Amino acid sequence: MTVALVGAGPGDPDLLTVRAARLLAEADVVVHDALVGDGVLAIVSPTAELIDVGKRPGRPIPQEMISALLVELGRQGRRVVRLKGGDPFVFGRGGEEALALQAAAVPFEVVPGITSSVAAPAAAGIPVTHRGMSAAFTVVTGHRRAGEHDVDWRSLAKVGGTIVVLMGVAQRASIAAELIAGGLDPATPVAAVHRATTEQQDVVRCELADLHATAIDSPAVIVIGPVAALNLTAILELSA
Numbered sequence: 013m014t015v016a017l018v019g020a021g022p023g024d025p026d027l028l029t030v031r032a033a034r035l036l037a038e039a040d041v042v043v044h045d046a047l048v049g050d051g052v053l054a055i056v057s058p059t060a061e062l063i064d065v066g067k068r069p070g071r072p073i074p075q076e077m078i079s080a081l082l083v084e085l086g087r088q089g090r091r092v093v094r095l096k097g098g099d100p101f102v103f104g105r106g107g108e109e110a111l112a113l114q115a116a117a118v119p120f121e122v123v124p125g126i127t128s129s130v131a132a133p134a135a136a137g138i139p140v141t142h143r144g145m146s147a148a149f150t151v152v153t154g155h156r157r158a159g160e161h162d163v164d165w166r167s168l169a170k171v172g173g174t175i176v177v178l179m180g181v182a183q184r185a186s187i188a189a190e191l192i193a194g195g196l197d198p199a200t201p202v203a204a205v206h207r208a209t210t211e212q213q214d215v216v217r218c219e220l221a222d223l224h225a226t227a228i229d230s231p232a233v234i235v236i237g238p239v240a241a242l243n244l245t246a247i248l249e250l251s252a
């Protein structure tokens with residue numbers, strides 16, 4: 013296998029899969045995103061070449077360029093790891109890169125990672141499903157293309173269960189307004205988890221009606237539904 017599309021998990025290097033850690037230690041070149049933290053990159057072989065292709069404000073790297081780079085590196089026969097935050101196939105554009113590699117007949121494999129859509133709620137003590145409270149969860153992007161939401165929020169409001177929003181911080185006001193217009197209770201609990209499983213983790217809780225006015229830093233996962241009121245984190249200090 014020359015190219016591995018690898019999920020780096022939500023941030024904490026302990027949450028890498030065993031296969032991801034092995035491939036990182038053996039890689040000749042690692043092509044990584046901005047969301048992949050230093051702790052994970054520390055596992056990369058010191059002799060490996062590191063290429064940062066993270067898209068940042070003011071530095072939008074076209075996806076076609078990244079796919080073309082992977083094809084080129086793969087053709088060189090080097091052990092290439094394409095490292096992405098969370099899972100490569102959950103809003104990671106891993107499918108597009110796999111298509112490009114397939115079209116170019118470059119051998120590749122996909123190594124799943126723990127997606128932030130479940131890891132971030134878990135890090136805040138929130139189970140995305142919970143008997144009697146939530147029988148389903150929907151993972152959606154809050155990203156808007158050309159002023160239009162990619163998601164029909166009013167219909168989603170009627171589905172029930174937990175709504176997990178990725179890339180939704182900037183659009184949280186209109187997302188909340190659309191969900192309420194679709195029938196969701198304005199008092200529905202909301203939790204936003206910033207940089208889950210890292211030292212910068214921060215959890216903010218509010219009601220849906222107040223989401224627009226609640227300060228949240230990006231990147232964050234926004235959890236909407238009754239389970240967002242839970243806080244099932246471990247009790248580390250027991251009173252004597």
Ligand SMILES: C[S@@+](CC[C@H](N)C(=O)[O-])C[C@H]1O[C@@H](n2cnc3c(N)ncnc32)[C@H](O)[C@@H]1O
Pocket residue numbers: 022023047096097098099100101102103104126127128129132177178179180205206207208209210231232233
């Ligand atoms: C392009 S998507 C990639 C998602 C990734 N493939 C996954 O499975 O988690 C980027 C978004 O994922 C979410 N995200 C990823 N890692 C996160 C983390 N550690 N804490 C909070 N949100 C995170 C944020 O919503 C961020 O804007």
